[in-house]
Amino acid sequence: MTIGEVARRSSISASAIRYYESIGVLPKPNRVSGRRVYNEAILPLLGLVQYSKGVGFSVKQIRTLIAGVESHGRFSTALQKLARNKIIQLDEMIVQAAQMKALLEDALECRCLTATMCGSRILQRHD
Amino acid sequence: MTIGEVARRSSISASAIRYYESIGVLPKPNRVSGRRVYNEAILPLLGLVQYSKGVGFSVKQIRTLIAGVESHGRFSTALQKLARNKIIQLDEMIVQAAQMKALLEDALECRCLTATMCGSRILQRHD
């Protein structure tokens, strides 16, 4: 696969793919007359990148994550730590997202945020 | 309250608070001899800012959100649209976060991501 095909199939721009490679998020692919040639394995990797971004990993964290995928079998302590911290963050995120959703739904129902906000517990935790 | 007190109580830096005011996220407070004087109402507002940031609102979206809080009673169609779109995004985010959490937990259990990734449904949705 050329970078153009990968871009089309992953919905990630070619320039972003080159950028990811340049900062070590993606492994360097083979070249044929100077051009990058990818195999199918790049797609789930890019899927992981997208997914990780979606839940708030920075590209540098994603690099650590991908390194874990690439280094078959090994799961470094750095990666374990990252994973554990992220699991905690994800739990917080899930709660927060659910609360924000409830707040917005309430607001939509009564067509105003003021009343919703005053009644909401999530905004009352100040001293 | 001075900006310093607000900063301390909200854990948001004074410079960030001034920045939020400058781009219209926060209302302009009263001044006493040139200095900003806030009342308690600023705290839940800053709480909403923090919360919104946490679930992926941009500061410009937060501005729209805060405008909805400030304009007592009115809930503009723009804000309704923002709220509806955000509710959809939040649903996706919750699912994605839960899946990523499961992936990381599985990875921690078997101490490698490769096996986890290959067995995961979330990274298999490519054509």
Add this chain to the structure above:
DNA sequence: CTACAACTTCAAGTAAGCTTTAAGTCAAGA
């Protein structure tokens, strides 16, 4: 009166995460 902390403004700097631009290479088709 002076010193000091906490504020003020405005402009410039920073970091992340790409995108865009310019100039060049390569293989295939007319």
Add this chain to the structure above:
DNA sequence: TCTTGACTTAAAGCTTACTTGAAGTTGTAG
């Protein structure tokens, strides 16, 4: 052979969300 389109690089540019720095003001405490 020439053109075309997809690729290559390096460097510069852009947006978001602030932070930092410089220079000045204010009220209080010694």
